[in-house]
Amino acid sequence: MNKILFNDSIIEREKLVDIEDRGYQFGDGVYEVIGVYDGHFFMLEEHIDRLERSAKEIKLSLPSKRSELIEQLKRLVDVNQLKEGVVYLQVSRGVAERWHHFPSNNTSPTLVAYTKLEQTMKREEDNGGTAILTEDIRWLRCDIKTLNLLPNVLAKQKAVEQHAVEAILHRGNVITEASASNVFIVRNGEVITHPANHLVLNGITRRKVLEICKEFRIKVSEETYTINDLLNADEVFITATKLDVVPIVKVDQHLIGTGAPGNIAKKIVYAYRDSIQERID
Template sequence: MNKILFNDEIVDRDLVVDIEDRGYQFGDGIYEVIGVYDGKPLMMKEHLIRLERSAKELQLNLPLPAGEMEEKLEKLAAANELKEGIIYLQVSRGTSPRWHEFPPDDTPPVTIGYTREEERMSDMEDQGANAVLTEDIRWLRCDIKTLNLLPNVLAKQKAVKHDAVEAIMHRGETVTEASASNVFIVKNGALYTHPADNYILNGITRQKIIELCEKLGLDVHEETYTVDALLDADEVFVSATKSDIIPILKVDDHVIGKGKPGEITKSIIGEFRKLYS
C-alpha cells in the first residue's frame, strides 16, 4: 500500500480526513506540486519557499519549517519508491467547527502529502499541442497557490472538450496565464510573459525558464500583452511543473507562427532537460 504524509508522520494511505477540515469546506489552505525525475525531486527548495510565501499571505501557520518539510517529502518519495512522477503537498488551516472566521490560534494545521507516478510529456514537448482561449474569472490573488481552483477546473474542462492541452486565460484583452500553467510568447527573437503580480501564479518552472533564457542570451520581457499579440506571435509555449514546456501550435482556430515548435522554444526545452538528465 502506498504511503502518505499526514502531519509529521508517514502512514498508510487508508486515512480519513475529518469532514470539518477547513480545506475541505472552504478551500482554506495551500498546496505545492513537485516534479520527480529519475527518483530526484526537481527544485523542491523553490517550491517550499513559495509554500511559505502562500502561507504568510493567508496568515496560515505551517507545521514545519521548509527544511524539515523537505526531509519529510524526500522520505515519502523514498517510501513509495517513486522514480517518475509528482509529490503533492497540501496544508489546510485545520479542523474546526464550520464558521467563516479563523479558528482559535491553537488549532493545528493539517498537512497531507502523497506521491503519484506520472510520465514525462516528452512527445508533446517535441511535437507541440493546441490551446483554447477563455476569460479569466478567478479572484484577484492568483499569486497565492490556494486550494480554490474551481475557475481553473472550468477552464481546463473547456480545453479538454476542444482536444486542447490548455486553456489560455485573459482579462479583457490582456493575457494572464493558462488554467494550470504560465504562458510565454516569442516575437522577433524576444520572449514576453505576464509580470509576476497578483494576476498570475509565479510558476517555479516559469522562474527557471527566465533564468535559462539569460544563459541562452535571450531577452525576456515581463510585461503584459494582448490576445492579438498572442495570436500574432512567432512562437507560444506554456510551462508548468512536470509538463515542463509545451509548444502551442494553434490557439482556437488560429495557427501560431509556422504551426510547429519554434527554434527558440526548442532551445529552451533543450536547456531545461539538462536539469534532470
C-alpha cells in the first residue's frame, strides 16, 4: 500500500500536504470512499457521479477527466495489490495564499487517492450491532460530501466511547442519518428512511438498498420519522460503503424489536452480498 495517486501520477507515498492547501486550512474540498471487493471496485461509476456532483455544488473543477480518473484509480488498486478494502479519494481547491474567498483561476486543484485495507463488518451483519443517539450539529448541506467532518468525528467518538457501532443523529425529534452511514427503520413490513435532501448524504449503499427493496417488492417510504419511531421500530439497519448493511439491535439501552436482526434486514444483507458477487464475477 505504498503507492498513492497524486494529481495525474502514481507515486511513492510520502508527506505531501502544503500548509496553504485549502483542504488543510478550510476543509475546502470533496471526497469519496469507494469499496473494493476481491480486487474490484463496487459501484465505482456511482461514486464518481457523486464526486462530480459534490464538486459542482462547491464550484470546484475536478483536475482530471472522468475516464482518466477511473483508469488511474483502477491502476492504483492494481499496483497496491488491494484485494479487500477501500480507495479514499479527495480533491481540494488547491494551494493558495490564505484568504477566505476563492483563489484565482490559475490555482490548480489537488487530487490525492490512496488504498486502505478494510474488511466488512460480517459479525455485526449477521448478529446485529448497537448504536447511540446524539444531536445532529452539522451544517445544512449534508448532501455534499465535503471534507468538513468534525461534527461527524465528535458523534462517532461518542459511539466508540460507549462501545457502539454508530451514532444515530437527530435534528430536534427527527432522525436524519448517522455519523458515517444512512439509517433505515422497518415498521409493519415497510422500510422507511429519511428523504435524500440537503439534511442527509444520499449514500451509494443507500441507493443500492432501495433497488434491492424494489426487486423484492418491499414497500419503501422516503419520509421523516421521529426518535420514538426509531425506538419502537420492528427493525433498524444502517448502510455505508464497506460497512455494507448492518442491523441495529439496540439503541442506547433500548432493544429494537426482538433484540436480534429482523427478517427484512437479513434479506437485504444477503441480497447486498449477492449483488457484490454479481458485479465482481
